Amino acid sequence: MSLLVQKYGGTSVGTVERIQAVAKRVAAERARGHDMVVVSAMSGETNRLLALARAVHPNAPPREVDVLLATGEQVTIALLSMALEELGCPARSYTGAQVHIRTDSVHGRARITAIDDGRVRQDLSSGRVVVIAGFQGVDEGGNITTLGRGGSDTTAVAMAAALRADECQIYTDVDGVYTTDPRVCPQARRLERITVEEMLELASLGAKVLQIRSVEFAGKYRVPLRVLSSFDDGPGTLITYEEPKMEQALISGIAFSRDEAKLTIKGVPDEPGVAYRIVGDVASANINVDMIIQNVGADKTTDFTFTVPRADYRQAREILEKTADALKAREVQGDERIAKISVVGVGMRSHAGIASTMFRVLGEEGINIQMISTSEIKISVIIEEKYLELAVRALHSAFGLDAEAAAAVPLA
């Protein structure tokens, strides 16, 4: 007898028929002897509700938006519980407030601070399936809060942590985590396992399978987390906390993003405080600065390059022009047609040579590397956007990730 927390959301609870299909799946697991907690997300009502709010108030108070949005999951949990009961599977629904999913008071993107598991445990021991509204909680003052995009994943992981569940299963519209995007690289392969750290790097780099906060949460509380498909059977991908075994690939995946733009300010006096001045001005406008490179020149000046989200490029460039005037810099250059590629793998920790393999492979394809940034388990490079697909496929093959590849990892 084990305890599973399953999370279903979005399209998988979007119609009465799909809710019934989810109920069947849950009832089947229950019949196999598992204690079941189901976390349910909104069924596509968000847009309708937000349109109502906008019609009443162009900039509605976040507290009331949360009261409004929380009704979406409440409808889903009631219907899912009914569908389970109809299958002869005793079930009970709870809103976030009812199971005391306590959060801070930041409406619209609240963070879970505590969960009271008493009520859920009581139902489980009476043989009931417990159905919990994801995405929502309640603050200390009893106000309804919501957790922001993907918050239901976090609810599921937090619930699993509180209950010490044997596994937290996140049902999505993909069947697992892939070595890279199959649309770009047909050889992409579903990973059986991936570490939390790798998942975090992949998620932050654009692999949008799980909300990053839920993965952090899973890592912190060591919740075994599995991503799998609501529509197909299959084992999905297990997110683990162990180091990979010797025979595992050094690289788990290749992430990429087109959502970047590059700005360079040239001929800045090479003085203390200049870097802060440049980045600070941009950051003050709430623009996220990602990679930063500084090259010291021969003439007591320096060149300073950094990347920003492409959507913020125009604004960042305007700010930088002003900074350049103030610093009497030589010029400002910009480039929106870049892409970021990252290879991710905990194997890097113990194996040298990953970076040089990456640079060699890109060089062999005639792709120039514009910027480089590294972390303990990741190497990211900026290249010209038009080479993105070519680079992803070349690296995917070179690091032995291809579905059919039997090759050993080539260490430069």
Added chain:
Amino acid sequence: MSLLVQKYGGTSVGTVERIQAVAKRVAAERARGHDMVVVSAMSGETNRLLALARAVHPNAPPREVDVLLATGEQVTIALLSMALEELGCPARSYTGAQVHIRTDSVHGRARITAIDDGRVRQDLSSGRVVVIAGFQGVDEGGNITTLGRGGSDTTAVAMAAALRADECQIYTDVDGVYTTDPRVCPQARRLERITVEEMLELASLGAKVLQIRSVEFAGKYRVPLRVLSSFDDGPGTLITYEEPKMEQALISGIAFSRDEAKLTIKGVPDEPGVAYRIVGDVASANINVDMIIQNVGADKTTDFTFTVPRADYRQAREILEKTADALKAREVQGDERIAKISVVGVGMRSHAGIASTMFRVLGEEGINIQMISTSEIKISVIIEEKYLELAVRALHSAFGLDAEAAAAVPLA
């Protein structure tokens, strides 16, 4: 500075535009210096939600139906609070659970047992308008409950009682309580005031302005209750606890119902326990028996007549046929084409002659009275259905209720 509790429901919060109109009305009262608590009902979502429930479970668990239905008011309170904020009027919404509208656990028709007014008072003293979801509460176990049809009226009255509000105003789609139904009697007149007892008699007799439970509640806690229109201005009707002044009419209104059918069992042995046997068999089938008359005959047998809701007539008749066989009664007769007319007024307590006036007026119109039943402030008669409108108009005029009537009340 006084405290008003206003309740808006159904059609008056059915669209974004109507919610904005309600917000304007509330904000205007606030600007006049009144502390405001607004109780809001569902905006016509009930049917959509119930259809979803039925699609999932033909006979859904009442607990989950309540979870589902409670979302309707939650949407309304969020939107109404937003609309108030948009008008520059600080507002805050609360679900039934959030303001601890404690009920028993009878899902679908729960009764309010307690209200914690602390939170509301705090908001009021901070100058906020408090917007509360009607129709819903929470039981001791934290489960969401709903109060049944018209439950929002009860929420409003209970809230007004808990807060000792100066007035509880129920906004409806009629502009007050009338002396009788204007569709039947064009001379019908809006009453300025009516006592709780009269209102109870009128409500139970078919004047469906207010949920009867909310009137009982108002009577018990002496909440000044006013019925008025959400669409027109006007003072509405105040429901009071005082005896009418001398110059007021003895009769407040004339209620009627077509929703009745009559059954007679003839030639029953006149023995102790027979009445119980007859009524008991029908009542056991959950059929509501209203008026009961027993005539003792000369031959040691008795005739027994009673009324039931017309919808239950067939079933009641079948039961009665069986009872008649068992009791060896002579025959069973029935009549579905009857109507009940009642004159209601606390003035009856101190004035004799109301009944005889009623009988004389009906007699003058050639209307035969089939059954009579009286209470302290009401006289009801059963007549042939086709005479209903004629009888209502004749009595309305005779008791001085006509809009233009200057006449004194004719005491037979």
